[in-house]
Amino acid sequence: GAGVSQSPSNKVTEKGKDVELRCDPISGHTALYWYRQRLGQGLEFLIYFQGNSAPDKSGLPSDRFSAERTGESVSTLTIQRTQQEDSAVYLCASSNSGGALDTQYFGPGTRLTVL
Amino acid sequence: GQNIDQPTEMTATEGAIVQINCTYQTSGFNGLFWYQQHAGEAPTFLSYNVLDGLEEKGRFSSFLSRSKGYSYLLLKELQMKDSASYLCAVRGGQNFVFGPGTRLSVLP
Numbered sequence: 471g472a473g474v475s476q477s478p479s480n481k482v483t484e485k486g487k488d489v490e491l492r493c494d495p496i497s498g499h500t501a502l503y504w505y506r507q508r509l510g511q512g513l514e515f516l517i518y519f520q521g522n523s524a525p526d527k528s529g530l531p532s533d534r535f536s537a538e539r540t541g542e543s544v545s546t547l548t549i550q551r552t553q554q555e556d557s558a559v560y561l562c563a564s565s566n567s568g569g570a571l572d573t574q575y576f577g578p579g580t581r582l583t584v585l
Numbered sequence: 586g587q588n589i590d591q592p593t594e595m596t597a598t599e600g601a602i603v604q605i606n607c608t609y610q611t612s613g614f615n616g617l618f619w620y621q622q623h624a625g626e627a628p629t630f631l632s633y634n635v636l637d638g639l640e641e642k643g644r645f646s647s648f649l650s651r652s653k654g655y656s657y658l659l660l661k662e663l664q665m666k667d668s669a670s671y672l673c674a675v676r677g678g679q680n681f682v683f684g685p686g687t688r689l690s691v692l693p
C-alpha cells in the first residue's frame with residue numbers, strides 16, 4: 471500500500487503480559503516516529519528512528535518500553551509487563567528524510583487495552 | 586521545559602470563520618506544524634510555518650510569530666466535516682512536541 475500501516479489495529483491484553491506492535495512505513499522513508507495518545511489527550515513522543523538507529527529515545531516512558539527498526543523499514547515497539555496505564559493508541563509516522571520541515575505521515579494506530 | 590497550550594474546545598457555526606490559537610515554549614525551534622485529527626482516526630498534516638507570517642492554503646491559513654511563541658490556525662467557510670481536533674506541534678531538534686489539541690465542533 472501507499473501509506474503507513476500498523477498492526478494489529480486493536481490489541482487487548484492482560485496486565486503483566488508483553489505486547490509487540492508493528493509499523494510498516496511508507497517505502498523509502500528513512501525517518502520513523504512512535505507516539506502514544508491516551509484517550510482525549512494529545513500525542514506523546516516516544517522514539518524517533520533515522521534509518522535503523524534511534525538518535526532520540528528520550529520519550530520512552532520506562533525501561534519496559536523498547537523499539538527496534540530493521541532494514542530501514544519495519545519497526546516494532548515492544549512493551550514488557552504491560553500495566554493498565556499503558557492503555558492508549560500507539561501511532562507510528564514516517565517521513566522522507568527526517569529533515570526539519572519533513573511532513574510526517576501517520577498510520578491508523580494500534581489501540582492497546584490492558585485489562 | 587517544553588510546553589504547548591491550546592484551547593481545549595471551540596464551537597463555531599457552519600460558514601463562519603474560526604481561529605485556533607497555540608502558544609509554545611520549547612527548547613529549540615525548527616518549525617510549527619498543524620494537524621487535523623478526526624475522532625478515531627490518525628492525524629493528517631495541514632500546514633507548517635518556519636518563518637514569521639501567514640501561510641495560506643485554501644480555506645486554511647496558519648500564522649506564526651516566533652518572538653511571541655505564538656501561532657494560530659484560521660479556518661474559513663467552515664463545513665460540518667471540519668469538526669475534528671486540531672493539533673499544534675513544534676519541532677525542536679529531531680523530535681516533535683504536540684499540544685493537547687483543540688476539539689472543534691461545527692454546528693449547522
